[in-house]
Amino acid sequence: MKRKTSYPRLWCRDWYSVFTQELKHIFSDSGVLIIFFLAGLAYPLLYGAIYSKGSVDDMPIAVVDNSCSRLSREFTRGLDATRELRVSCLCANMAEAESLLKGRKVKGIVMIPSDFGDRIVSGEQGTISTYADMSSFLYYKNLTMGVNMVMLDEMHRIQASRLAEAGYDEHRISQFVQPVRYEENLPYNRSFSYSTFFLSAVLLLVIQQTMFYGMSMLTGTMREENRSIAIMPKRLNGRGISRTVSGRGAAYWLIYMAIGIYVAVLVPNLLGMPQNCRFGEILVLLLFYITACVVFSLTFSSFIRHRETVFVLFLFMSPICLFLTGFSWPESSFPEFWKLFSYMFPSTFAVRAFINMNTAGADLSMAGPQLAALSVQTIVYYITSCMLSKAETLLEK
Numbered sequence: 001m002k003r004k005t006s007y008p009r010l011w012c013r014d015w016y017s018v019f020t021q022e023l024k025h026i027f028s029d030s031g032v033l034i035i036f037f038l039a040g041l042a043y044p045l046l047y048g049a050i051y052s053k054g055s056v057d058d059m060p061i062a063v064v065d066n067s068c069s070r071l072s073r074e075f076t077r078g079l080d081a082t083r084e085l086r087v088s089c090l091c092a093n094m095a096e097a098e099s100l101l102k103g104r105k106v107k108g109i110v111m112i113p114s115d116f117g118d119r120i121v122s123g124e125q126g127t128i129s130t131y132a133d134m135s136s137f138l139y140y141k142n143l144t145m146g147v148n149m150v151m152l153d154e155m156h157r158i159q160a161s162r163l164a165e166a167g168y169d170e171h172r173i174s175q176f177v178q179p180v181r182y183e184e185n186l187p188y189n190r191s192f193s194y195s196t197f198f199l200s201a202v203l204l205l206v207i208q209q210t211m212f213y214g215m216s217m218l219t220g221t222m223r224e225e226n227r228s229i230a231i232m233p234k235r236l237n238g239r240g241i242s243r244t245v246s247g248r249g250a251a252y253w254l255i256y257m258a259i260g261i262y263v264a265v266l267v268p269n270l271l272g273m274p275q276n277c278r279f280g281e282i283l284v285l286l287l288f289y290i291t292a293c294v295v296f297s298l299t300f301s302s303f304i305r306h307r308e309t310v311f312v313l314f315l316f317m318s319p320i321c322l323f324l325t326g327f328s329w330p331e332s333s334f335p336e337f338w339k340l341f342s343y344m345f346p347s348t349f350a351v352r353a354f355i356n357m358n359t360a361g362a363d364l365s366m367a368g369p370q371l372a373a374l375s376v377q378t379i380v381y382y383i384t385s386c387m388l389s390k391a392e393t394l395l396e397k
Contacts, residue, residue: 011243018247025218026251031307035214040259043206044199048271051195059142060088061108062097069117071154075128078150079110085146107133108143120158196273200355201327203263207290208347209318211256212297213310220307241386241393249294249385256293260286268358276361284364285353288374292346295381302388325351349373 026032063079065072080087088106091097097109109131119126130147132140163172264282268275304310323329324342331339331352342348353370356362364371 011240014240015243015247015250018244019250022248022251025222026214026255029218029221032214032218035210035217036255036259040206040210040256041262043210044203044263044267045270047199047202048195048267051198053195055193056136056138056142057083058086059084059108059139059146060106061085061110061143062089062091062100062106063087064091064094064097064109064111066114067112067116071117071120071126072112075112075150075154076110078153079146082146082149084142101131101133104133107136107139110143110147123162195271196359197327199268199271199273200359201322201325201351203267204289204351204354205318205322205325205347207256207260207263208293208296208345208350209321210259211252211293212301213313215252215297216301216304216310216313217307219301220304220309223305224307241390245295245298245382245386245389249298252294252297253290256290257286260290264354264358274359276359277357277363281357281364282354285350285357285367285371288371288378289346289350292350292374292377292381295378295385296346298385299381299388302385302392321345321347324348327351327355343373346374346377349377 026036061079063076065076076087076090079085085108089097089100091100094109094111097106097111100106101109111129111131113127113129116126116128128147128151130143132143134140261283264286265275265279324338324345325348326334326342331342334342349370353362353367356370357364357367
């Protein structure tokens with residue numbers, strides 16, 4: 001007498017069949033393997049190597065002092081005293097300074113006009129012009145920060161001198177010049193390191209992007225070969241969508257949990273980045289994030305019809321997803337459209353949680369809003385991926 005297989009056992013057997021079949025498809029496609037393993041493992045280290053130094057100190061600049069006054073000489077000495085800048089050349093004119101900049105002997109130019117000293121002495125506003133080598137953002141940052149710090153210091157000194165000449169005592173002068181005392185403190189990035197600032201956002205974005213592009217490449221290939229992306233045992237006759245979606249997703253989830261631990265835990269340690277939270281907390285974040293990335297990729301890769309479409313998407317979407325994380329511009333200043341648009345991507349919430357936890361030392365409770373958002377994304381994208389898989393099976397009939 002034939003014994004009937006129970007539904008839970010049948011469900012697990014079908015799920016395992018879909019899971020193993022998806023793994024076979026992944027490991028039989030060399031392009032997908034390159035994206036998943038070569039790009040997923042090498043990109044974080046490549047970015048780390050490019051931005052390994054993180055900051056530029058004593059950047060050489062040229063100063064064109066057309067004023068030749070006491071105030072302009074003090075300003076030049078102030079520039080040379082900053083950590084960011086080093087006055088390597090005092091040029092007679094702009095033509096000489098421009099030739100040094102073109103020859104890459106200096107990375108920036110500060111031009112002090114001829115009327116600078118006279119205007120300051122007469123109580124008018126003086127101007128200073130700066131020109132940066134824009135081949136690197138760090139050169140522009142250093143020149144802008146160095147000049148601004150010296151300018152603020154000179155402004156305070158000039159204001160204090162004028163108040164002293166007007167007969168104010170030292171106490172009153174300090175109240176006028178600096179009515180509110182403040183102390184600059186940058187606890188999470190004291191050296192203004194660009195690697196700490198930039199890589200914290202890039203690392204988790206690599207997980208989402210490589211997963212989506214690899215899955216989309218595989219989907220495009222299957223569509224070009226007239227194969228269905230809704231792989232399921234034929235006996236189900238179009239039913240069993242949940243085991244199909246979860247079985248396919250589990251294959252990517254298994255691979256990317258390993259890649260995620262490498263990217264979020266091992267790479268920051270190799271690059272000497274701040275790690276201010278426990279491994280267990282990062283692991284919980286990865287569980288939420290990678291699960292959301294899987295169903296996100298299953299949903300949107302369903303629209304891919306051709307394998308080469310992935311490369312267009314890569315160039316177009318990666319910078320957008322990076323800036324939508326808010327790592328370089330606060331979310332509160334986003335236009336309403338871009339704020340809502342950013343909620344589509346798991347990286348938006350995961351990167352913010354990762355920066356808060358790994359760099360600033362926040363715990364899981366403080367990352368609660370981001371984890372909740374990832375949970376909502378997981379539910380929504382799981383439903384949409386099931387609906388799209390169902391539509392795929394109906395179109396085949």
